[in-house]
Amino acid sequence: MSLLRDLYQEVILDHSKSPRNSAQLSDANRQADGYNPLCGDKVTVYLKVEDGVVEDVSFKGAGCAISTASASLMTQAVKGKGLAETEELFKRFHGLVTGKAEEGAELGELMAFQGVSEFPVRVKCATLAWHTLQAALEKEAGIISTE
Amino acid sequence: MTTGQSMTAAGSSSIGESRLDVEQIRQDFPILGQQVNGKPLVYLDNAATAQKPRVVIDAIQEYYQTYNSNIHRGVHHLSQVATEAYEKARVKAQRLLNASESREIIFVRSTTEAINLVAQTFGRERLQAGDEVVVSAMEHHSNIVPWQMICQEKDARLRVIPINDKGELLLEEYERLLSERTRVVAVTHISNALGTINPIEQMIEMAHQYDAAVLIDGAQGAPHLPLDVQALDCEFYAFSGHKFYGPTGVGVLYGKGDLLDSLPPYQGGGEMILSVSFEETTYNVVPHRFEAGTPNIVGAIALGKAIDYVTHIGLERIAYHEDELFRYATQQLSGLPELTIIGTADSKASITSFVMDDIHAHDVGTILDQEGVAVRTGHHCAQPVMDCFEVPATSRASFAFYNTKEEVDVLVEGIGKVIEVFK
Numbered sequence: 001m002s003l004l005r006d007l008y009q010e011v012i013l014d015h016s017k018s019p020r021n022s023a024q025l026s027d028a029n030r031q032a033d034g035y036n037p038l039c040g041d042k043v044t045v046y047l048k049v050e051d052g053v054v055e056d057v058s059f060k061g062a063g064c065a066i067s068t069a070s071a072s073l074m075t076q077a078v079k080g081k082g083l084a085e086t087e088e089l090f091k092r093f094h095g096l097v098t099g100k101a102e103e104g105a106e107l108g109e110l111m112a113f114q115g116v117s118e119f120p121v122r123v124k125c126a127t128l129a130w131h132t133l134q135a136a137l138e139k140e141a142g143i144i145s146t147e
Numbered sequence: 148m149t150t151g152q153s154m155t156a157a158g159s160s161s162i163g164e165s166r167l168d169v170e171q172i173r174q175d176f177p178i179l180g181q182q183v184n185g186k187p188l189v190y191l192d193n194a195a196t197a198q199k200p201r202v203v204i205d206a207i208q209e210y211y212q213t214y215n216s217n218i219h220r221g222v223h224h225l226s227q228v229a230t231e232a233y234e235k236a237r238v239k240a241q242r243l244l245n246a247s248e249s250r251e252i253i254f255v256r257s258t259t260e261a262i263n264l265v266a267q268t269f270g271r272e273r274l275q276a277g278d279e280v281v282v283s284a285m286e287h288h289s290n291i292v293p294w295q296m297i298c299q300e301k302d303a304r305l306r307v308i309p310i311n312d313k314g315e316l317l318l319e320e321y322e323r324l325l326s327e328r329t330r331v332v333a334v335t336h337i338s339n340a341l342g343t344i345n346p347i348e349q350m351i352e353m354a355h356q357y358d359a360a361v362l363i364d365g366a367q368g369a370p371h372l373p374l375d376v377q378a379l380d381c382e383f384y385a386f387s388g389h390k391f392y393g394p395t396g397v398g399v400l401y402g403k404g405d406l407l408d409s410l411p412p413y414q415g416g417g418e419m420i421l422s423v424s425f426e427e428t429t430y431n432v433v434p435h436r437f438e439a440g441t442p443n444i445v446g447a448i449a450l451g452k453a454i455d456y457v458t459h460i461g462l463e464r465i466a467y468h469e470d471e472l473f474r475y476a477t478q479q480l481s482g483l484p485e486l487t488i489i490g491t492a493d494s495k496a497s498i499t500s501f502v503m504d505d506i507h508a509h510d511v512g513t514i515l516d517q518e519g520v521a522v523r524t525g526h527h528c529a530q531p532v533m534d535c536f537e538v539p540a541t542s543r544a545s546f547a548f549y550n551t552k553e554e555v556d557v558l559v560e561g562i563g564k565v566i567e568v569f570k
Contacts, residue, residue: 004517008510008568017505039509040526040539062539064507065569119513 006115007122008065011073016065021058021075028056030139034132036124041067045132054078054086057133064125066116071129073109083137090130097126167460167468173549175200175456186519189554194339194367194498194545195523196389199453203393206452210445218444219418219435233444236451237434240399243454244384245375251407253400253434254447258366259289261385261400262333264437265362268410269383270297270331273360279328281359283308283316283345284535285338288528290364294333308334310535314341314490322353329359336368340529340541341490342473342498344372351381360406366390369399370547371469371496373462376401388446392547393453397446400437407433414439465548469497472546476555483559485566489541500527500541503562506569508540514568515542518561 025031025046034043043061047054057079059071074093078086092105099117116126173179176198181188190198210232216225218233234249241249255261270293274280280294284307291305298305306329308321316334325332332354337344351361360382368374369386376384388397402410412419412430416439421429430436457465476499480486489500503511512524523543526533533539544558 004514004564004568007513013569038525039507040530040533041509042539064509066510068507122509122513125509 003115003118007119009112009115011109011112012065012069015069015072019059019068019072021079022060022072023058024060025056025058028058030136032132032136032139034061034128034135036063036067036128038121038124039064041125041128043067043071043129043132045071045129045136047133047136049083049137052083054081054083059129059132063128066113066122066125067128070113070126073112074129074133077108077110078133086133086137090134093130094127097123165464165467167464167548169468169549169551172460175202176549177201177204179549183519183521184517186517187557189518189520189550189557191544191546191550191554191558192521192523193370193547193550194390194527194543196395197370197392197547198549199392199394200456202452202456203449206449207394207445210448215445217441229444232448232451233442236447236454239451239454240401243369243374243458244399244401245377246401247377248404250432250434251401251404253402253407253437254442255385255398255400255437256396256443257389257398258364258385258387259293259398261383261398262290262362262364263293264400264413265331265333265383265385265402266293266297268413268437269360269406270294270301272409272411273330274298274301274303276302277328278303278330279306279324279326280304281306281308281321281324281329281332281334281354283321283334284310285314285316285341285343285345285529285532286333286335287339287364287366288530289366290333290335290362291531294331303330304328307531310343310532312536313492314338314343314532314536315492315494316343316345316350318346318349318353321350325353325357325359327357329354329357331362332359333362333364335364335366337371337496337498338490338529338532339367339498340500340527340532340543341492342495342500342545343490343492344368344494344496346494347381348379351379355380367496367498370457371462372466382406388450388453391450391453392457393450394443394446397443397450399450402433404433407437412436412439416440418442460548466496468548469546469550472550472552472555473497473499475552476544476546476558479555479559480562483562483566486562489536489538497546498543499545500543502538502541503565506565508542510569511542511562511565514565515558515561518557518564520558520561522558 028046030047041063048056097116214228216229218230362383365386389395419439508524
């Protein structure tokens, strides 16, 4: 059970059951859709970006515990952050879930996703919202797929 | 290793007995003895692909080690041996399906290729603007997309037989869809996502009232039910080798001989021709007309071995054992209040799809995997089915004749773990 407990940490279970910032953002000025064809997870990330800062962020979508919790915790992590800082955070998060975490990388609550690195097929679940966030920031058209 | 040496399972579990000696049979499948994540492997993903008995694995090795050669070409010894083995495999498939002639058996890559072949030959030749192709709401994507493609090209219309909330086709709606415009009915024998066994005999008869041709997607049907294509009277029946305990990359398309004779080739190339000049090409006879290029020779031969193995045990006995297992699994899983079975048709086979309250299938799959239990999670390449039931994905346990009640118990215990993690 210990590997499973590492994956499904309390904070992840909490955010998957009660996701934060899970609603359409009425004054969003950027948004993107993400899709993981492997499991059918879909997420839309809404952003309000002002003067290079993520003023507000939310998401909507249906998915597994890992992808829902990741989206929820991501919104908390990037709210109020500058764009470069957000980009850097994604880089560190990606390193964390793929088992290539940088030494001493500051990730706060996102550290809960460390256990994902033991489950390679679940990396896409953990990063779907982040990829979608990145697409929204880059204002890429169309749906972002994990494939 | 000589061929036919290790037909142990069926041989030792005497044929007269109605019950399978499952423990003995399991010895024939080398993969089943291993541990996964520190637990004995419980392989319940048979609808995705089945495991291979030793006779099949040995046949592959034997081919490459002793008679690897191209077929229908060389006058040399090895080519003759390979050709004979390949054509023998065709006869084995013919007998399995009870087709009247071996030329009615076309070796393809997969069920998917078989359906594409029919869509691109029969469909291309026979469909006209305004014609209709009837599929069902429970089809695998591979029995939807090839028809969508040809319908688009021919300006024909794809019609869909709806299903009820048990996952059964609505036959009265099917009757209503059929008309003089119906050219093809393409329907699955057993639903890969729901386990429903469709009443194909009746459906074929109904289609024939309107002179429509019928293709049966037998990817899930062939490994689990005894078949007789002459009695069924379907125009086409397709199945995959790898779900039939054979290798990947080979499949079978049965087609009625006269019909196949009247169809244009699928792909151009070697083997499918009689003579070629730059002015004109004469196509080969059936089935070679539909087998352009060097086929999956070893795949067909090894599938032949799988057919020997399965038919030696007997599909009736296999169906009986699997049905018992399936009923036991359904009973055990139905007892869990957190779990809902998707697909509760009166007639079902060896597939149990389920969803769990507030727990996504993907999480179920990961936790079960930690218990050594392999199930499929996702939309099972049947997104329209998921839409019907308004679920994004299901977990699916699918059984084969080498599975046991004890393995079902491990699955149920594993689901207990899932509930524990998420409680």
